[in-house]
Amino acid sequence: MDSQSQAIEFTKKYFTTIASITASTMLARTLINEFLPSELRSLVSSSKAKLFSRFSTEHTIIIQQTEGLTPNELYDAASTYLRTKISLRMKRLRASKSEDNNNIIVSLDDGEGLADIFQGAEYKWKLVSEEKESPRGGAIKVKWYELSFHNKYKEITLNAYFPHILERSKDIKAADKRLKLYMNQYDSWSCIDLNHPATLETLALEPELKQTIIEDLARFVKRKQYYKKIGKAWKRGYLLFGPPGTGKSSLVAAIANYLRFDIYDLDLKEVTSNTRLKRLLVAMKNKSVLVIEDIDCSIDLQNRDEEGEDKKKPSKDDVTLSGLLNFIDGLWSTSGEERIIVLTTNYKDRLDPALLRPGRMDMHIQMGYCGPNSFKVLASNYHDIDEHPLFEEIEELLKEVQVTPAEVAEELLRSDDVDICLGCLIQLLNRKKEEVQGNEESAEDSQDNKEKDGDDKQIDEEKQQVGAKTVVSD
Numbered sequence: 001m002d003s004q005s006q007a008i009e010f011t012k013k014y015f016t017t018i019a020s021i022t023a024s025t026m027l028a029r030t031l032i033n034e035f036l037p038s039e040l041r042s043l044v045s046s047s048k049a050k051l052f053s054r055f056s057t058e059h060t061i062i063i064q065q066t067e068g069l070t071p072n073e074l075y076d077a078a079s080t081y082l083r084t085k086i087s088l089r090m091k092r093l094r095a096s097k098s099e100d101n102n103n104i105i106v107s108l109d110d111g112e113g114l115a116d117i118f119q120g121a122e123y124k125w126k127l128v129s130e131e132k133e134s135p136r137g138g139a140i141k142v143k144w145y146e147l148s149f150h151n152k153y154k155e156i157t158l159n160a161y162f163p164h165i166l167e168r169s170k171d172i173k174a175a176d177k178r179l180k181l182y183m184n185q186y187d188s189w190s191c192i193d194l195n196h197p198a199t200l201e202t203l204a205l206e207p208e209l210k211q212t213i214i215e216d217l218a219r220f221v222k223r224k225q226y227y228k229k230i231g232k233a234w235k236r237g238y239l240l241f242g243p244p245g246t247g248k249s250s251l252v253a254a255i256a257n258y259l260r261f262d263i264y265d266l267d268l269k270e271v272t273s274n275t276r277l278k279r280l281l282v283a284m285k286n287k288s289v290l291v292i293e294d295i296d297c298s299i300d301l302q303n304r305d306e307e308g309e310d311k312k313k314p315s316k317d318d319v320t321l322s323g324l325l326n327f328i329d330g331l332w333s334t335s336g337e338e339r340i341i342v343l344t345t346n347y348k349d350r351l352d353p354a355l356l357r358p359g360r361m362d363m364h365i366q367m368g369y370c371g372p373n374s375f376k377v378l379a380s381n382y383h384d385i386d387e388h389p390l391f392e393e394i395e396e397l398l399k400e401v402q403v404t405p406a407e408v409a410e411e412l413l414r415s416d417d418v419d420i421c422l423g424c425l426i427q428l429l430n431r432k433k434e435e436v437q438g439n440e441e442s443a444e445d446s447q448d449n450k451e452k453d454g455d456d457k458q459i460d461e462e463k464q465q466v467g468a469k470t471v472v473s474d
């Protein structure tokens with residue numbers, strides 16, 4: 001036989017064998033289907049699946065929507081996480097929007113799947129749903145994800161991929177969330193949407209101060225494990241002080257917008273007893289900013305522990321500042337996570353020394369008058385300009401006079417015409433300069449009459465307030 005006829009012979013035999021195997025398989029399948037009872041049939045097919053999976057390198061994990069009656073957090077996190085992996089090329093998607101959410105949510109439809117890559121591992125996700133009979137009658141829809149990957153990635157999946165999904169979904173939810181502003185009436189909170197536009201970017205602050213604040217906040221949110229280890233409540237306290245209109249309230253809103261935290265604006269005058277105060281503090285949610293504005297006015301700040309003879313003896317249940325701070329330390333260390341507390345005042349010197357002690361407030365932030373850098377931020381916010389022929393004159397004047405960012409903002413809002421606004425601002429600054437010069441002259445006159453260093457000291461102190469300073473304590 002030549003080699004060509006050998007090949008033909010071989011091919012014939014090969015096909016005959018294949019045909020007979022196929023026929024036997026079909027016969028076996030027919031026999032199984034027709035003659036085996038259903039229980040035995042499912043046993044045979046599950047053994048077949050087992051045999052197949054023993055040789056397959058693919059591994060599948062089922063993530064059900066509920067485990068028993070309890071919602072499965074991992075399913076929920078996966079749904080949120082997978083939204084960021086959706087491509088608009090996919091054939092079928094779902095879209096929805098809820099009142100609490102800022103964005104339209106686009107998600108996988110039942111039966112659809114997508115691919116993801118994490119640390120070099122490839123994953124295939126599929127959303128499956130099925131109608132099942134409910135034990136209470138009727139049908140219920142059960143849903144689950146089938147996650148398939150090469151079985152060499154089992155460990156990465158359990159130890160790194162799933163924790164990553166849980167973490168990412170938290171961030172995504174926080175970014176979507178519509179922020180709330182809570183206010184107290186007596187001992188209960190009511191809330192409205194927080195629509196304050198202030199951001200750390202648009203806030204006119206000296207650049208180093210802004211950077212310090214951003215870094216402090218970023219470090220704080222990353223330190224969950226650290227706070228746990230040292231056994232301290234995971235909270236951070238900021239004391240903001242400075243004249244009216246320097247941006248204290250705006251900074252609180254900017255912090256909330258940056259961290260995506262709700263704000264609880266606590267009016268201490270509404271709170272009549274310690275018990276009520278405790279109730280309010282316990283009702284606060286995690287990831288929130290507690291703010292007490294004008295702390296010097298809202299509570300009798302005299303140090304009530306050191307009772308002088310002429311001081312009124314407080315009743316046991318009176319709200320006191322030290323009581324408030326102690327609650328916060330105590331209650332929040334057991335029940336709260338990721339809390340910021342901000343106290344604001346126009347007069348730092350009127351505050352209880354107990355509040356200024358190291359360790360009470362982590363950072364003391366002085367909000368200052370508008371300096372040249374802050375002015376540039378405001379000009380860019382309000383008129384989208386980074387330079388202008390009048391800038392130089394304005395910047396020179398800002399070094400000499402004290403004007404708050406709020407006053408500058410008011411001038412910049414006067415007109416859509418930037419030349420008019422900057423002209424008005426120069427007029428304001430010149431008026432202020434004349435006032436200062438007038439004051440200095442009259443101070444000099446009176447100094448001729450009686451020696452007085454107090455005024456100079458006052459002016460020196462005030463001049464120092466241009467820009468802002470911080471005292472940070474850890």
Ligand SMILES: Nc1ncnc2c1ncn2[C@@H]1O[C@H](COP(=O)(O)OP(=O)(O)OP(=O)(O)O)[C@@H](O)[C@H]1O
Pocket residue numbers: 202203204205242243244245246247248249250251346367405406407409
């Ligand atoms: N640093 C700033 N950056 C940007 N805008 C500012 C700044 N400071 C004040 N403003 C503008 O002035 C307005 C008033 O400021 P804000 O209420 O934040 O001041 P405040 O320091 O809280 O004053 P008060 O002591 O009277 O409560 C803000 O709405 C904002 O438009």
Ligand SMILES: [Mg+2]
Pocket residue numbers: 248249250293344
């Ligand atoms: Mg304010």
